[in-house]
Amino acid sequence: MNSAHIDSRTTKTFQRIWRYGPLLLWLVLISFASSSEFSALNTSQIFQPLILWIFPNLSEEHVAAVHFLMRKVAHFSEYAVLGVLSARAFSSSANDFIKRYWFQVALFLILCYALLDEFHQSFVPSRTASIYDSAIDAAGGLTALLIFRAWQNRRRALRVSPAVDD
Numbered sequence: 001m002n003s004a005h006i007d008s009r010t011t012k013t014f015q016r017i018w019r020y021g022p023l024l025l026w027l028v029l030i031s032f033a034s035s036s037e038f039s040a041l042n043t044s045q046i047f048q049p050l051i052l053w054i055f056p057n058l059s060e061e062h063v064a065a066v067h068f069l070m071r072k073v074a075h076f077s078e079y080a081v082l083g084v085l086s087a088r089a090f091s092s093s094a095n096d097f098i099k100r101y102w103f104q105v106a107l108f109l110i111l112c113y114a115l116l117d118e119f120h121q122s123f124v125p126s127r128t129a130s131i132y133d134s135a136i137d138a139a140g141g142l143t144a145l146l147i148f149r150a151w152q153n154r155r156r157a158l159r160v161s162p163a164v165d166d
Helices: 003-033 040-054 060-091 096-100 102-121 131-160
Strands: none
Touching: 003 060, 003 102, 040 060, 060 096, 060 102, 060 131, 096 102, 102 131
């Protein structure tokens, strides 16, 4: 093999790692967040004192409600990040099918992982599985995909449209 061929393979490997590495790491992080370490009981030990420090006059019920809301926002946010990372990876894929249908491929990944995540939680004693959490996850991922597509379309339109002089 000549050095140009080796350099080309090395470059392609690096590009794949750069494209898919963050996505794979985020999937691992989501799986870790699905473990008992991130159960409501464990996160309440961290966040309830913080909530009371910020809002010292809140009742116990309101603290629990804020904690619940924080957990749901975390679901939405972690899957929004998954949406951005999957859009980033798939929209620039070297595979023509994936690149062409990046939105659908990314949405499929998000939906499957959201359902798989809750299924996994059904086996963790300190966690509860909820189809509603999967819906929140999917909403976060879909929101990010739609924003990414709108941003991509806007960038494309700005590149195509001629400059207007006043």
